[in-house]
Amino acid sequence: ATPMAAQQGLPWTTILLLMAAAGGVGAWLSRGRRDPAAQHLSDLAPEPFASLPMAQAAPTMLDQSSQMFGWVDGDGIVLHMNRTGLLWLQSEDLLQAQMQAIWTLPGLASGEQADALKAAIDVARGGQAKRIELKLAPPQQDPRYVEIHLRAVNCGSTSTSPCVLIEGRDVTLRRQTEDKLMLAATVFEQAREGIMITDAKGEILSINQAFSDITGYSPEDAQGQYPGLLTQALERPQVHRRIRSALERKGHWQGELRSLRRNGEVFTAWVSLTRRLSADGQPTHLIGIINDITRSREAELKLHRQAHYDPLTDLPNRRLFEQRLQLAMQKRGRDAEPVSVLFMDLNQFRDINDNFGHRTGDAVLVEMAHRLREDLREADVVARLGGDEFAVCLPGAHAQAAHQVALKLQERLAQPCMIDSHELSLTASVGIAIFPDDGDSVELITRNAETAMYRAKQEGRASTCFFTEGMQPRSVRHLQLEAHLRRAIERDELLLHYQPQLDTATGRVVGLEALVRWRHPELGMVSPGEFIPLAEHNGQIVAIGEWVMRTAAQQMKSWMNQGLPPLVMAVNLSAVQFRDPTLPERVQAILNETGLPACNLELELTESVATGNPTAAIVMMDRLHALGLRLSIDDFGTGYSSLNYLKRFRIDTLKIDQSFVRDIHSDPDDRAIVQAIIQMAHALNLTTIAEGVETDEQADFLRANGCDMLQGYRFCRPIEPQAALLWLQERTAQPPLASAAAA
Numbered sequence: 146a147t148p149m150a151a152q153q154g155l156p157w158t159t160i161l162l163l164m165a166a167a168g169g170v171g172a173w174l175s176r177g178r179r180d181p182a183a184q185h186l187s188d189l190a191p192e193p194f195a196s197l198p199m200a201q202a203a204p205t206m207l208d209q210s211s212q213m214f215g216w217v218d219g220d221g222i223v224l225h226m227n228r229t230g231l232l233w234l235q236s237e238d239l240l241q242a243q244m245q246a247i248w249t250l251p252g253l254a255s256g257e258q259a260d261a262l263k264a265a266i267d268v269a270r271g272g273q274a275k276r277i278e279l280k281l282a283p284p285q286q287d288p289r290y291v292e293i294h295l296r297a298v299n300c301g302s303t304s305t306s307p308c309v310l311i312e313g314r315d316v317t318l319r320r321q322t323e324d325k326l327m328l329a330a331t332v333f334e335q336a337r338e339g340i341m342i343t344d345a346k347g348e349i350l351s352i353n354q355a356f357s358d359i360t361g362y363s364p365e366d367a368q369g370q371y372p373g374l375l376t377q378a379l380e381r382p383q384v385h386r387r388i389r390s391a392l393e394r395k396g397h398w399q400g401e402l403r404s405l406r407r408n409g410e411v412f413t414a415w416v417s418l419t420r421r422l423s424a425d426g427q428p429t430h431l432i433g434i435i436n437d438i439t440r441s442r443e444a445e446l447k448l449h450r451q452a453h454y455d456p457l458t459d460l461p462n463r464r465l466f467e468q469r470l471q472l473a474m475q476k477r478g479r480d481a482e483p484v485s486v487l488f489m490d491l492n493q494f495r496d497i498n499d500n501f502g503h504r505t506g507d508a509v510l511v512e513m514a515h516r517l518r519e520d521l522r523e524a525d526v527v528a529r530l531g532g533d534e535f536a537v538c539l540p541g542a543h544a545q546a547a548h549q550v551a552l553k554l555q556e557r558l559a560q561p562c563m564i565d566s567h568e569l570s571l572t573a574s575v576g577i578a579i580f581p582d583d584g585d586s587v588e589l590i591t592r593n594a595e596t597a598m599y600r601a602k603q604e605g606r607a608s609t610c611f612f613t614e615g616m617q618p619r620s621v622r623h624l625q626l627e628a629h630l631r632r633a634i635e636r637d638e639l640l641l642h643y644q645p646q647l648d649t650a651t652g653r654v655v656g657l658e659a660l661v662r663w664r665h666p667e668l669g670m671v672s673p674g675e676f677i678p679l680a681e682h683n684g685q686i687v688a689i690g691e692w693v694m695r696t697a698a699q700q701m702k703s704w705m706n707q708g709l710p711p712l713v714m715a716v717n718l719s720a721v722q723f724r725d726p727t728l729p730e731r732v733q734a735i736l737n738e739t740g741l742p743a744c745n746l747e748l749e750l751t752e753s754v755a756t757g758n759p760t761a762a763i764v765m766m767d768r769l770h771a772l773g774l775r776l777s778i779d780d781f782g783t784g785y786s787s788l789n790y791l792k793r794f795r796i797d798t799l800k801i802d803q804s805f806v807r808d809i810h811s812d813p814d815d816r817a818i819v820q821a822i823i824q825m826a827h828a829l830n831l832t833t834i835a836e837g838v839e840t841d842e843q844a845d846f847l848r849a850n851g852c853d854m855l856q857g858y859r860f861c862r863p864i865e866p867q868a869a870l871l872w873l874q875e876r877t878a879q880p881p882l883a884s885a886a887a888a
């Protein structure tokens with residue numbers, strides 16, 4: 146078919162040459178697929194029309210082009226459109242296209258695009274060349290972007306208004322690239338991660354906003370600097386070497402770095418570094434992405450601390466202790482070395498809490514934790530397991546070393562400490578279990594050390610005890626005991642033993658101490674050292690203590706009725722009983738009920754009870770004293786009595802703790818303490834009694850230093866009532882002895 150343009154007299158050569166002169170067709174064709182025919186046409190002179198065959202050939206040649214060519218009349222009606230143009234505008238053929246204005250063709254993506262094209266044609270028709278970008282939308286395909294050039298051309302003599310030549314080329318690829326670049330630039334600028342790009346030498350070329358926000362460096366500050374400016378001062382050279390080596394080997398490194406902001410503030414960064422290589426494998430850039438993870442690290446650390454450390458003392462808690470012990474056991478196990486575990490319990494801690502309040506108790510725990518940490522090596526682990534229980538793990542320590550450490554720690558803990566103007570001193574009982582002999586799991590070794598600690602407690606304050614087979618785990622045993630103890634009184638399982646107390650100078654019996662015993666049908670004899678703390682803990686001590694007082698008072702009254710000279714019956718009073726405001730009434734009721742004169746009853750208070758809440762203690766002691774009975778302070782020297790209060794207490798006797806008596810012959814400190822207690826007691830008009838006297842040597846020393854009374858295995862063990870009666874009858878029938886040693 147003859148092209149309509151030719152029919153309408155449009156000079157082909159003019160069109161083509163105009164296009165060529167505008168750098169259009171010729172340039173495009175020469176840049177794209179070379180079209181020799183078009184090239185040839187562009188070389189032709191515009192006027193006069195060269196040769197018809199060539200002109201007729203032009204549309205065919207234009208159809209070969211991959212660009213769009215066409216022209217429209219002044220109303221936008223398509224006069225000609227090459228094949229590419231028809232394809233892009235989705236017109237089936239030229240005839241169909243020629244029926245309508247170009248902006249109504251279906252290929253235009255939207256009404257907006259149509260309006261833009263229409264407006265551009267109007268501008269071009271007015272004589273001004275125009276360039277626009279159109280979005281064409283092929284069905285079911287990604288949109289095509291076409292750059293359109295429009296300019297007015299002469300339509301020939303038949304036309305009154307100029308035509309508009311439309312040239313278009315597909316710029317989708319460029320547009321996509323631009324879009325991608327735009328996207329990349331947006332990502333670079335708007336990323337929440339800091340991004341930094343360096344050149345091959347490592348000098349910073351550019352940074353994004355987030356990088357500036359995180360580090361405080363502006364692009365001007367950063368440009369030309371090395372990335373190390375953020376970390377140089379903080380990370381060790383090995384870290385930098387490791388990063389360089391990873392980049393060389395793998396082209397990538399990521400990890401956490403402690404970094405420095407421009408204002409000197411330290412922050413934690415998660416850094417990812419990637420080396421970019423040229424086509425020939427040479428490094429061209431380094432791309433670094435940094436995230437400020439200071440907050441999340443801090444939060445993590447906080448959570449970790451909460452989960453693994455005791456908030457009060459800042460020591461590792463049980464969980465962390467178990468983890469560290471597990472590691473130590475694995476490591477030492479491989480080297481066939483032992484790991485010792487020390488389980489420590491503070492002996493008078495409950496009294497401190499009860500008497501001075503929890504604030505003081507907490508301060509004591511903090512101080513004790515501090516001392517423990519100070520006295521141990523870095524490889525050792527000390528933890529607070531809860532309450533007043535601490536555990537120590539000594540990797541590589543054999544029994545002897547563990548024992549030495551235990552003694553050292555006990556000594557350190559026993560040093561007095563000043564808390565809230567109270568001078569307090571505590572002792573600790575320590576149980577030791579050693580891996581692998583005493584257990585091959587964390588749980589077992591810790592439990593066995595705890596069991597040993599309970600044995601140490603039974604053996605007396607501030608003892609150290611190694612775990613041995615046959616020690617029953619505390620928890621099982623305690624549960625058993627607690628369950629049985631509840632019914633011990635009603636089942637008549639409790640009984641009293643009596644231990645005489647002698648006048649040092651004359652050897653006469655002056656009194657007896659009632660000591661409770663528990664004979665269980667299956668468990669056998671259970672030591673008061675084991676069940677009294679349990680009873681104090683669960684409150685059963687009130688009933689047990691009252692039973693002891695009543696039974697002991699009945700016994701003494703009965704012996705007196707049987708003709709024995711009146712003696713003083715000493716009964717232990719627990720802290721829990723002492724704090725009961727109805728205690729004086731209860732004691733009076735027992736005295737009334739049994740008929741025992743008050744002067745034949747002595748209540749032994751522990752030192753901590755007496756000094757706990759001094760004002761309340763003074764009031765209670767006054768009330769008890771008013772009943773006419775005697776009061777003594779038991780275990781004197783192991784607590785934290787203040788002399789100031791001591792002189793205001795209505796007490797009669799100080800009982801020197803057996804721990805000072807035990808080593809009196811070998812330990813000059815114990816001798817000095819005993820002498821000081823006796824002198825002080827006498828200065829306060831108090832009598833003294835030493836407990837736990839086992840040898841003549843001890844008795845002689847005590848007598849020589851003026852101790853008034855003696856009690857201990859040297860004279861008589863605690864014995865049953867029948868045996869005690871015989872012992873008393875025998876002693877009281879004899880004339881007074883000149884020397885207690887003769888007893």
Ligand SMILES: Nc1nc2c(ncn2[C@@H]2O[C@H](COP(=O)(O)O[C@H]3[C@@H](O)[C@H](n4cnc5c(=O)[nH]c(N)nc54)O[C@@H]3COP(=O)(O)O)[C@@H](O)[C@H]2O)c(=O)[nH]1
Pocket residue numbers: 644658659660661672673674677690693717718719779780803836837838839856857858859863
């Ligand atoms: N609140 C109450 N506490 C009581 C009562 N009965 C006993 N107890 C307390 O239990 C702890 C252990 O008592 P026990 O096993 O009876 O030990 C006492 C004596 O048997 C023992 N002792 C006496 N002489 C010697 C000796 O020469 N050597 C030696 N190694 N031990 C000896 O010492 C304990 C004396 O106790 P005390 O005078 O009270 O300090 C103990 O703390 C008891 O107080 C009770 O009814 N209520």
